[in-house]
Amino acid sequence: MFTVPREILLYDDAPGAGIDLEEIAEYLKGHLPGISVRGAGGFFSAASVPVDEVAGEFARARVRNTFGLQTKQEPLPGEVEYERRRLLGSSGRIFGIPYDGFKIQRLASSILASAAAAQRTTHNSQLETESSAHIIFTNQLLGSWDADDRRFHLRAAIYGFPSLVSTSGIVEAPAKPRGYYLLRDRLRAMGQSDLGTVAAQKEFEGSFLVHGDKRLTEVAKGYAMQAVFFHMTGDPFCDDPDCRLFNAHWQEELLRSQLSGPEFCERHSRALKVISEAHNSERAD
Amino acid sequence: MDKPLFSAVGEKEVTQALIRGFAKQFEEYVESDVIIVGAGPSGLMAGKELAAAGQKVLIVERNNYLGGGFWIGGYLINKVTLRAPSQEVLDELGVPYEKATEGLYVADGPHACSKLIAAACDAGVKFANMTSFEDVVLREGGVVAGVVMNWTPVARLPREITCVDPIAIESKIVMDGTGHDASVARKLEERGMLKMVGFGAMWVEMSEDLVVEHTGEVHPGLICIGMAVSTVYGLPRMGPTFGAMLLSGKKGAQIALDKLRQTVTV
Numbered sequence: 001m002f003t004v005p006r007e008i009l010l011y012d013d014a015p016g017a018g019i020d021l022e023e024i025a026e027y028l029k030g031h032l033p034g035i036s037v038r039g040a041g042g043f044f045s046a047a048s049v050p051v052d053e054v055a056g057e058f059a060r061a062r063v064r065n066t067f068g069l070q071t072k073q074e075p076l077p078g079e080v081e082y083e084r085r086r087l088l089g090s091s092g093r094i095f096g097i098p099y100d101g102f103k104i105q106r107l108a109s110s111i112l113a114s115a116a117a118a119q120r121t122t123h124n125s126q127l128e129t130e131s132s133a134h135i136i137f138t139n140q141l142l143g144s145w146d147a148d149d150r151r152f153h154l155r156a157a158i159y160g161f162p163s164l165v166s167t168s169g170i171v172e173a174p175a176k177p178r179g180y181y182l183l184r185d186r187l188r189a190m191g192q193s194d195l196g197t198v199a200a201q202k203e204f205e206g207s208f209l210v211h212g213d214k215r216l217t218e219v220a221k222g223y224a225m226q227a228v229f230f231h232m233t234g235d236p237f238c239d240d241p242d243c244r245l246f247n248a249h250w251q252e253e254l255l256r257s258q259l260s261g262p263e264f265c266e267r268h269s270r271a272l273k274v275i276s277e278a279h280n281s282e283r284a285d
Numbered sequence: 286m287d288k289p290l291f292s293a294v295g296e297k298e299v300t301q302a303l304i305r306g307f308a309k310q311f312e313e314y315v316e317s318d319v320i321i322v323g324a325g326p327s328g329l330m331a332g333k334e335l336a337a338a339g340q341k342v343l344i345v346e347r348n349n350y351l352g353g354g355f356w357i358g359g360y361l362i363n364k365v366t367l368r369a370p371s372q373e374v375l376d377e378l379g380v381p382y383e384k385a386t387e388g389l390y391v392a393d394g395p396h397a398c399s400k401l402i403a404a405a406c407d408a409g410v411k412f413a414n415m416t417s418f419e420d421v422v423l424r425e426g427g428v429v430a431g432v433v434m435n436w437t438p439v440a441r442l443p444r445e446i447t448c449v450d451p452i453a454i455e456s457k458i459v460m461d462g463t464g465h466d467a468s469v470a471r472k473l474e475e476r477g478m479l480k481m482v483g484f485g486a487m488w489v490e491m492s493e494d495l496v497v498e499h500t501g502e503v504h505p506g507l508i509c510i511g512m513a514v515s516t517v518y519g520l521p522r523m524g525p526t527f528g529a530m531l532l533s534g535k536k537g538a539q540i541a542l543d544k545l546r547q548t549v550t551v
């Protein structure tokens with residue numbers, strides 16, 4: 001049983017990340033015929049909510065302590081001003097601050113609800129919102145709190161209504177090869193901080209994604225499909241390491257599941273086939 | 286008999302020259318346009334830019350030497366690394382450098398640091414070295430309007446042995462270039478006027494952009510530059526790389542200039 005969305009909207013809040021949203025849209029259309037997939041421009045930067053409010057919420061969502069629960073602290077004026085400049089575009093390409101992904105998702109959800117309320121028609125606007133899958137591509141780092149090891153972890157995506165896919169998170173969240181960290185840290189211990197990072201990147205070049213990597217769009221397609229499956233079934237993941245829906249924790253796993261072998265496992269291939277056949281039979285009617 | 290190498294000036298003339306020169310400058314700089322606390326790379330850079338733009342700048346430095354950590358990189362290795370585009374500052378200063386890899390440059394620490402100090406002096410910056418910052422001067426409304434300072438050796442002595450009061454000097458703007466300590470911002474925090482975030486610890490490779498982007502006024506009258514920005518905003522830690530220090534100093538100077546020009550216009 002699938003809750004197939006009527007349309008999928010892809011938002012571009014990832015300036016300079018180098019992903020091609022049109023290509024991702026075409027990819028989704030190819031696997032989900034009958035569903036409208038379109039680019040919808042920027043999300044947070046084009047929100048109907050005043051930019052100062054959005055900036056304030058981003059500043060409040062900053063992860064201040066990786067290893068502890070966050071204390072409530074009103075953001076500094078300089079932090080809000082930084083977020084404002086980032087949203088308005090002058091610092092849009094800068095990233096590096098980790099945000100609580102679920103707080104950002106709640107912000108996005110409230111923005112969608114505001115927009116739906118503002119555009120209320122004779123139809124039930126709540127239904128219209130739910131029948132659309134919103135996927136926001138952002139270049140900002142998103143994290144979530146893990147109660148098991150009591151620390152924040154970076155995430156490549158936060159699935160929900162809407163879903164958020166972090167282009168910087170795709171690079172930073174899944175771990176690089178172990179050897180990379182050992183080499184980098186050995187050189188850093190000798191005072192070669194920058195050169196240590198460069199040497200380690202060179203040694204393991206190609207075995208992990210870097211920012212601006214040519215492979216990012218292809219990998220992002222997999223995350224977009226995970227977001228769609230979350231919308232349809234409530235479960236974005238698959239246990240099969242060759243399937244696009246595999247929840248990769250290592251870069252090696254990510255590249256395997258997104259760039260090589262068959263696209264989907266048997267179960268998810270079948271699911272997409274069912275959706276496609278349902279659409280074809282509707283057209284025939 | 287051979288002619289003496291030096292002129293026949295006595296010891297008392299030497300002492301009088303020191304005192305007169307020092308007193309004249311000190312009195313002149315009791316009030317300035319900008320006081321920068323910290324003569325590290327960000328403070329020197331900001332001072333150079335401001336003085337070159339015609340502003341009266343005094344840098345307060347607790348050590349005898351200027352330059353902060355810019356003399357050496359990590360692990361006492363006396364090479365400094367800079368990520369592009371900050372090597373353009375080395376071009377301005379006339380410091381030679383080598384390309385380590387695409388986007389990363391290496392220069393001699395002593396050469397870069399001494400040229401930056403010289404550039405600040407040439408631009409007209411004056412220094413109060415061996416002088417420790419002790420507190421801020423506040424105007425009505427809590428606006429930072431100067432600093433309280435004392436000789437570093439005195440500041441380090443226990444009060445039981447000596448009680449030498451500090452003095453206050455005034456300015457239109459104060460800049461905190463004290464590095465990790467963020468000493469000036471901390472004085473505001475002690476008064477409950479500012480809440481600092483403290484150090485973040487993640488993703489070293491991305492921190493330089495964030496330091497430059499967050500550089501600015503943290504409280505009326507106080508601009509943070511360099512590593513002090515990291516401490517105030519809890520930005521990720523940074524290794525021994527200096528590009529952000531230089532560009533943060535430049536940006537801080539521009540922000541200060543804009544504010545000073547606004548004051549004049551009003």
